[in-house]
Amino acid sequence: xxxxxxxxxxxxxxxxxxxxxxxxxxxxxxxxxxxxxxxxxxxxxxxxxxxxxxxxxxxxxxxxxx
Amino acid sequence: xxxxxxxxxxxxxxxxxxxxxxxxxxxxxxxxxxxxxxxxxxxxxxxxxxxxxxxxxxxxxxxxxxxxxxxxxxxxxxxxxxxxxxxxxxxxxxxxxxxxxxxxxxxxxxxxxxxxxxxxxxxxxxxxxxx
Numbered sequence: 647x648x649x650x651x652x653x654x655x656x657x658x659x660x661x662x663x664x665x666x667x668x669x670x671x672x673x674x675x676x677x678x679x680x681x682x683x684x685x686x687x688x689x690x691x692x693x694x695x696x697x698x699x700x701x702x703x704x705x706x707x708x709x710x711x712x
Numbered sequence: 713x714x715x716x717x718x719x720x721x722x723x724x725x726x727x728x729x730x731x732x733x734x735x736x737x738x739x740x741x742x743x744x745x746x747x748x749x750x751x752x753x754x755x756x757x758x759x760x761x762x763x764x765x766x767x768x769x770x771x772x773x774x775x776x777x778x779x780x781x782x783x784x785x786x787x788x789x790x791x792x793x794x795x796x797x798x799x800x801x802x803x804x805x806x807x808x809x810x811x812x813x814x815x816x817x818x819x820x821x822x823x824x825x826x827x828x829x830x831x832x833x834x835x836x837x838x839x840x841x842x843x
Contacts, residue, residue, distance in 0.1 A: 671773035677838045678775065687774055 648707045651680050654698045669693040754816070761820045765827070779830045787823035794818060 655665060662680070666673045671690065678684035679694075686694070695702045769776050795818075798811045 670771075671775070672769075672771040674834050674838045675773050675775040678834065681837075683837070684775055684778075690774060 647685060647712055648682070648709055649679065650705050650707070651676070651694065654700070654705060658698065665694075665697065668697050757817065758820075761817060761824070765820050765824050769831075775834075776831075779834070780827060783823050783826035783830060786826055787819050790822050791815070791819040 651665075655662070660668075662676045663673045666676045669690065675684065675686075675690075679686050691702060691706055695705050698705060795811070795815055798814070799808065802808065802811060
């Protein structure tokens with residue numbers, strides 16, 4: 647699974663720490679999601695999508711082989 | 713708090729003889745010296761380890777919960793492998809008793825080490841590509 651969190655963050659001009667605070671997780675979690683080392687739960691993914699105001703599919707993209 | 717409890721049990725074990733705790737055979741008396749010594753050492757150690765192992769992080773999110781589950785799983789695997797190996801190698805009656813005694817705290821200890829290691833690795837990765 648790929649994700650565009652880094653790009654969306656740049657659009658909104660917020661840091662990892664700020665995003666983490668908005669959805670009540672640690673900065674490590676945001677970092678590991680961005681670098682594809684951790685797959686978030688559906689709830690967390692929906693929260694992230696809500697922060698960016700976009701549908702889920704524009705932020706998280708299924709890859710071949712998933 | 714947990715570390716405190718764990719540390720508190722150490723002097724009792726070290727100075728077992730000097731503070732007049734003759735550890736003899738269990739005579740079934742609940743206030744006998746054997747039982748009191750057992751209560752002080754083993755229970756202090758266990759409560760300490762449990763508190764240390766399962767205390768919450770400052771920000772407890774789902775990733776940390778995941779790391780906890782992983783470590784717990786591996787702790788159980790490893791401790792049982794260790795237990796089986798130990799039982800296979802040591803087969804005298806006294807040894808088996810010691811192995812079983814070790815089995816009280818080994819799973820917790822492996823869990824603590826694994827979990828702390830994963831947390832440390834996690835934060836190190838984060839520092840490497842901090843923005």
